[in-house]
């Protein structure tokens with residue numbers, strides 16, 4: 001028996017096991033981290049799609065109660081005291097302008113440049129920039145005195 005048979009040679013595949021195990025564990029850990037990160041990014045992309053935020057913002061600043069903006073047809077595109085034409089697709093909600101049914105410091109809708117006077121005899125008008133029916137005694141923060 002010669003020395004080669006009594007003393008096994010060490011070659012590239014016979015390295016200490018801790019070295020190979022450590023390297024394999026590192027690869028597995030890196031792959032796990034990569035997969036986890038990829039899944040998280042896919043989840044985030046799914047949450048941010050669709051542009052829902054922009055739609056909600058628009059909904060809070062305008063009011064679209066049907067095609068007339070919450071008033072009888074006769075007011076839908078009528079003009080106000082100063083000649084501003086009402087656009088039913090571009091109106092502030094009453095909440096957005098803090099509309100109230102009573103005057104404020106002597107200011108009221110019937111003296112506002114944006115007021116659209118009663119057209120059907122019910123005593124209620126409309127507004128060129130605010131949605132819904134508007135009382136002549138009403139008031140909102142967008143008030144501008146009509147000086148015509």
Ligand code: SF4
Nearest residue numbers: 109112115127140143
């Ligand atoms: S006070 Fe406001 S709601 Fe009234 S007519 Fe003027 S802008 Fe419209």
